[in-house]
Amino acid sequence: MTVSQTAIAVTASSEIPTARRRSSAVGEAVFATLARLAGLFVLVLLGAILVSLLIGGIPSFRAFGLSFLIDTAWDPVKQVFGAAVPIYGTLVTAVLALVFALPVAFGIAYFLTELAPHWLRRPVGTAIELLAAVPSIIYGMWGFFVVVPLMAEYLQPHVIDTFDGIPVLQDLFAGPPFGTGILTAALILAVMVVPFIAATMRDVFLTVPTVYKESAYGVGCTTWEVVRSVVIPYTRISVIGGIMLGLGRALGETMAVTFVIGNTNRISTSLFGPGNTIASLVALEFPESQAGSLKLSSLLALGFILFVISFIVLAISRMLLPTAKA
Amino acid sequence: MSATLSNPLAGPMRDSSVAGRLSRRRRRTNGIVRVLCGIATLIGLALLASILFTLLWRGVGGLSLAVFTHITKSPGSGGGLLNAIVGSLIQTALGTLVGTPIGLMVGTYLSEYARQSMLGNVVRFISDILLSAPSILIGLFVYAVMVAPAGGFSGLAGAVALAVIVVPIVVRTTEDMLRLIPVSLREAAMALGAPKWKCIVFICYRAALNGIATGVLLAVARVAGETAPLLFTSLGNLNWSLSLTQPMASLPVTIYQYAGSAFQDWVQLAWVGALLITFGVLALNIVARVALRARH
Numbered sequence: 282m283t284v285s286q287t288a289i290a291v292t293a294s295s296e297i298p299t300a301r302r303r304s305s306a307v308g309e310a311v312f313a314t315l316a317r318l319a320g321l322f323v324l325v326l327l328g329a330i331l332v333s334l335l336i337g338g339i340p341s342f343r344a345f346g347l348s349f350l351i352d353t354a355w356d357p358v359k360q361v362f363g364a365a366v367p368i369y370g371t372l373v374t375a376v377l378a379l380v381f382a383l384p385v386a387f388g389i390a391y392f393l394t395e396l397a398p399h400w401l402r403r404p405v406g407t408a409i410e411l412l413a414a415v416p417s418i419i420y421g422m423w424g425f426f427v428v429v430p431l432m433a434e435y436l437q438p439h440v441i442d443t444f445d446g447i448p449v450l451q452d453l454f455a456g457p458p459f460g461t462g463i464l465t466a467a468l469i470l471a472v473m474v475v476p477f478i479a480a481t482m483r484d485v486f487l488t489v490p491t492v493y494k495e496s497a498y499g500v501g502c503t504t505w506e507v508v509r510s511v512v513i514p515y516t517r518i519s520v521i522g523g524i525m526l527g528l529g530r531a532l533g534e535t536m537a538v539t540f541v542i543g544n545t546n547r548i549s550t551s552l553f554g555p556g557n558t559i560a561s562l563v564a565l566e567f568p569e570s571q572a573g574s575l576k577l578s579s580l581l582a583l584g585f586i587l588f589v590i591s592f593i594v595l596a597i598s599r600m601l602l603p604t605a606k607a
Numbered sequence: 608m609s610a611t612l613s614n615p616l617a618g619p620m621r622d623s624s625v626a627g628r629l630s631r632r633r634r635r636t637n638g639i640v641r642v643l644c645g646i647a648t649l650i651g652l653a654l655l656a657s658i659l660f661t662l663l664w665r666g667v668g669g670l671s672l673a674v675f676t677h678i679t680k681s682p683g684s685g686g687g688l689l690n691a692i693v694g695s696l697i698q699t700a701l702g703t704l705v706g707t708p709i710g711l712m713v714g715t716y717l718s719e720y721a722r723q724s725m726l727g728n729v730v731r732f733i734s735d736i737l738l739s740a741p742s743i744l745i746g747l748f749v750y751a752v753m754v755a756p757a758g759g760f761s762g763l764a765g766a767v768a769l770a771v772i773v774v775p776i777v778v779r780t781t782e783d784m785l786r787l788i789p790v791s792l793r794e795a796a797m798a799l800g801a802p803k804w805k806c807i808v809f810i811c812y813r814a815a816l817n818g819i820a821t822g823v824l825l826a827v828a829r830v831a832g833e834t835a836p837l838l839f840t841s842l843g844n845l846n847w848s849l850s851l852t853q854p855m856a857s858l859p860v861t862i863y864q865y866a867g868s869a870f871q872d873w874v875q876l877a878w879v880g881a882l883l884i885t886f887g888v889l890a891l892n893i894v895a896r897v898a899l900r901a902r903h
Contacts, residue, residue, distance in 0.1 A: 305802040312804035316720050319712030320730045323778070326771065327733045330744065333751040388647020396641060397648075405648060407896060412655050414892045416832025418859050419885050422866050422877070423658050426665070472654050479651070503637035526739060533741020535835040536863065560743050560835070567839055572755060584747040588740070595736045 331588060338582030340575060349582065355546040355562070357569075362579035364586060366546045370556040371587065374463055374538065375531035377552075378470035382527060386475045390482035394512075395504050406483065413476035421540030424469040429541055433460030437553055455551040459543065464552040466542040470534055474527035481523030485516040485603070522601030529595040533587060535560040559587040659885070666882030669875040679845045679861060682870035688880050690847050694762065694856035695884075697849070698841060699831045701766035706773025707823055713774065714781025714819075719807055731782070738775040745771050746836035754840060762848075762855030765841025769830040776829060780822025784815035821895045828891035832884055834859035858884050 341362065342349060352363020393406050437458030444450040456462075489512050497507045513520070543555020544565055557565075563580050570577040673687045680686030713734065721727025749768040754760055788811050796806040812819070837843070843860040844853065858880050865877035 305805070309802045309804045312807070313720060316712050316716035319709055320716040320721060320726065322709060323713055323730050323734050323737070323774070326774070327737060329752065330740075330748040333748050334744065337747075337751045385647045385650055388644040389651050391640070391644040392648040396644060405652065407893075408655055409648075409651050411889055411892060412651065414828060414888055415655075415658060415885060416834070416859065416888060418832065418834045418862055418866075419658065419662070419881050422862070422881055423661055425866070427657065427661055475651060475654075503633055505637040505640040506633065529739050533743060535741070535743040536859075540866075560741060563743060563747065564835060564838060581747060581751065584744050588744050591739075591741055591744075592736060595739050596732075598739075599732055599735050 331585070334581050334585040334588055338578055338585045341578040341582040344575060345579075349579075350586075353546075353548060357576055360575055362576065364559075364579075364583055366548055367557050367559040367562045367583060368586065369548050370463065370542070371532055371558040371560070371590070373556075374467045374470055374542070374558055375528055377464070377467035378474055378531045379524060379528055381468060381471035382475045382478055383524065385471075386478035386482060386527075389475070389479040390486055391508060393479075393483045394486040395508060406480075409476050409479055411476075412472070413480070416536075417473070417534060418536040420469055420473055420537035424465065424537060425540040428469060429460035429465060431460075432465050433458050441553070452550050453552055456549070456553045458553065459555070461541050461543040461555060462551075462553045463542065463549065463556045466538045466556075466558070467552075469537050469541055470531045473534060473537060474531050477530055478523050478527040481526060481602070482516075482520055485519035485523070486512055488519075488603070489515045518601050519603055522598045525594055525598030525601065529591050529598055532591050532594060533560055534558075535564050539564050559583045662878070662882045662885055665875075665878040669879040670882070674876070674879055678847050679856065679876075682868070682873055685872070686876070688858065688861065688876060688883075690844065691856040691858045691861040691880065692883070693849070694841070694844070695831060695858040697851075698762055698765045698769055698837070698855060698857055699827060701763075701851075702769025702830055703773055703823065703827050705766065706770035706826065707777050709770075710774040710777025710822075710826075711781050711819065713778045714785060715807060717778070717782045718785035719803070719811070734775045734778045737771075738779060741835075742772060742833055743835035743838075746839040749836070750839040759852075760840060760842035760854040761852050762841045763851040765837045765855060765857065766851070768836040768840045769833060772830050772833060772836065773826040776826040777819075777822050780825070781815070781819050784818030784822070785811055787818070788814050817898060817901075821899045824891050824895035824898070828888045828895070831891075832859055832888050834863055838863075 345352065345362065349362070349364050350368070351365050352361070353365045354361045354363045355366065356362070389409055393402055393409075397405060437454075437460065440454045441456075441458060444454045486508075493511050493515065494507050497511045502510070538558050539561040542557060542561055544557050544561060545555035546557055546562070547555070549556055563583055566576065567580055570580060673685060675687060675689060675692065677685065677687030678690040679688065713730065717727055717731050717734075721730065745768050749764050749771070753764045753767060757764075792810060792814065793806055796810045797803070801809070837857050837860050841857060841860070842854040843864060844856040848855060862877045862880040862884070865873040865880070868874060868877075
């Protein structure tokens, strides 16, 4: 690059007419400035999102202080708002979703990189990626009209009967089998993050040098042993990055969760119990909030908290994942 | 490759006691993992099939010309989705038109002007975080800076929210595609005396056009199905309105309102809308992928 720029400087000074040289210098200055401004715009955008949510939430933070974070009340009549229940719901559903999604995503990545015949890899990979393209609201409808009835009719009554009388488990799986609830929301979220985690895993699995894998095969390893002892250790950090990316996605999902979580502001000990998340609470309560009310301010404060949580998770993910190819 | 190399212990060693037992156990483990991973993949494919089948099963029955020629009406009076479809088209188009040039310039900045710089790294980092940031927060943001001060929901605010989502998607693909342009191509342009910006606009953009267009298509596919950011910005509108300063209907928000209603014909229309939007979005995705593959 530097060499070519010097070359241009030399030609420019000697042969190109002055007027034309000046106009192209102006063009260059304008274009470079535009590009820099666009780069700065991204930073301003993120700052603006953060600051606008913070400013919007100030009346609420001022009214409730730090207890906003641990208060479980959400009472528009008494004008008392707390964030504990939605924060709990957000974290529990997202983490549960990862627990369900991880084995499936790993299986898909393993299948796509090691097992599938080459002609099959592209169509299956594309199909899994399309799962990530389905809009959130479609997952909500599918969850509400397909998964919820299945849960209510088959899974939940069965599980409740099985664990009845066993300590801890009977509390974890208690309650009327409505079909909606924390567990259903986590399952839907799991379906939504599987393609993200699987695609990241597949991409980083493919970065393992063939020589490493072949030397393992050379000493007699089976495919599974190669993946366990060579591929996974080699890609460990990126795999964790991919998982964090999935977590970041699950934390902020709105429409799908709103349809199936039951939308109750209560911390339930049962996974079948209803709950809410920050995103679902904001989506549901927002239309009923007056502009300038304490409730709206509390919703913006919740948005700020969600932003901070997602930012941390996504930042960790971004630091662990390999950066753009140089 | 793996098939031939993975079983070097098959053969004579199989029957010799200890080694044979060990080898059998290892191969059994390998077989079990193989089956489990196959099942995981089938689960993934079955989920996609289940979603598409549900949409077809519930949605196709309600498809009719009226869906495209009538606007949303009160339950029982045979409305369609015309205003929602048009509203979605307007907001998606406007959001893409606003977001694409910004994303293009940011991607250019990252690839051509700030490849190694500290500021470039920060911008890249932040842009990647915006790419996965919860879309509902974008909606809250636009509400706080546009809707609340202006005193009302508007189609324009919806388009701005979608534009904010478009930017990081276009940034990612633009930067990736520009980075693929060989240095020799740039040097050839510069050797002819072209200033850097002409080299970028007339050589690099042209060479990367396919990839950049793919990014834009993917961005369109993503925002066309977004619901949460529109709830707080364009709100939705059951009447016919093309005004950008008024609340504007959109397909996802209408689906959301209708799917949760108690009226059979509204729920049916929600399924039709869901069918249209999903197949539209998936078709865009497939076109984008095919276009990109044709190039490389």
